[in-house]
C-alpha cells in the first residue's frame with residue numbers, strides 16, 4: 001500500500017525539498033506519496049521542520065516516525081504530544097558544509113588573516129605563522145558534525161582535542177568527557193569550536209568560569225546553538241582579552257537583534273546561521289533510506305534520545 005508522508009514545514013521549504021524528497025522515494029524504491037495535507041490517521045511518516053505550524057502530534061495515531069529536516073531538534077524534542085520516534089537530520093551535504101565553514105574560520109584565525117585583509121595603516125609587520133601541528137583546536141561536541149570537523153582538522157595536522165558526554169576513542173583526537181573532563185578540554189582550546197546540541201545541560205557551557213579556563217587570547221567559533229554561550233560573559237571575556245575573537249553563527253534570538261552588542265563588537269564576526277544548511281538532495285536520500293529501514297522493521301538511524309534531549 002502506498003505510504004503517506006506528510007511534509008510539515010513552510011512553503012519555502014516545500015519548494016526547496018519537495019521535489020528532492022519525491023525523487024529520493026522513487027530512487028530508494030519506496031511506494032510513498034509526499035503530501036502537505038492529510039487526515040492525521042492516514043499519515044505514516046512526518047517530515048518536519050520548525051518552520052511548520054504543526055504543534056499537536058496527538059491526532060497522528062498511526063504515524064511511525066517524525067523525520068526532522070534539522071540536525072538541532074531543541075524546538076521539537078520537548079513536545080509532549082510527540083510519542084513516536086523522532087529522528088534527527090544527519091546529512092552528508094550538511095556535514096561537508098559544516099566542515100568547510102569551521103575549517104575556513106580556523107584557518108582565518110590560525111593564519112591571522114584579518115590583520116592583512118583590513119590594514120588601513122599599510123603596516124608591513126613581518127611575522128612567521130605557527131604550523132598547524134603547533135596549534136591546538138578543541139571541539140566541544142563529538143557527534144556527527146564535531147567528529148567530521150575533527151577528522152578534517154587532523155588531516156590538516158592540527159592538534160585536535162574534543163569533549164563529549166560519553167567516552168570516545170577517535171584516531172588522532174585527544175578526547176575528554178563528562179563534566180569532569182570539561183576543564184581539561186578547555187585548557188586545549190586555543191581555537192574552540194562549539195558543536196553541542198541545545199539542551200538543558202549544555203546551556204551556558206561557556207560562562208564566566210569556563211571562559212576563564214581557556215588559554216589567554218583564545219578564539220571561539222560557535223556554529224552549534226546560541227544558548228551554549230552566556231552572551232554577557234563572552235563580551236566581558238572579549239573586552240578583557242581573555243578571548244581574542246569570536247565568530248558566531250547562531251544566537252539566542254535569530255535574526256540577531258540590530259541592537260545586540262555582538263554586532264558592534266570589533267572582535268566579533270556574526271554570520272547569519274549559514275554554517276551548514278540541510279542540503280535537499282543528500283538529506284532527501286537519508287530520509288528515504290530511513291523510511292525504508294522502518295518499513296523493513298529495522299531500527300531507525302539517528303534516533304533522538306528524548307530524555308537526553310538530542
Ligand code: NDP
Nearest residue numbers: 071072141142143144145164165166197201223224275276
Ligand atoms: P550529535 O547529536 O551527533 O552530537 C552531539 C554531541 O554533543 C555528542 O558528541 C554528545 O556527546 C555531545 N553532548 C551532548 N550533550 C552533552 C553534554 N551535556 N556534555 C558533553 N557533551 C555533550 O549532533 P550533531 O553533531 O549532528 O550536531 C550538533 C549541533 O550542531 C546540532 O545540535 C545543532 O545545534 C548544530 N547545528 C548547527 C548548524 C548550523 O548551520 N549552524 C547546522 C547543523 C547543526 P555523546 O557523543 O557522548 O552523545
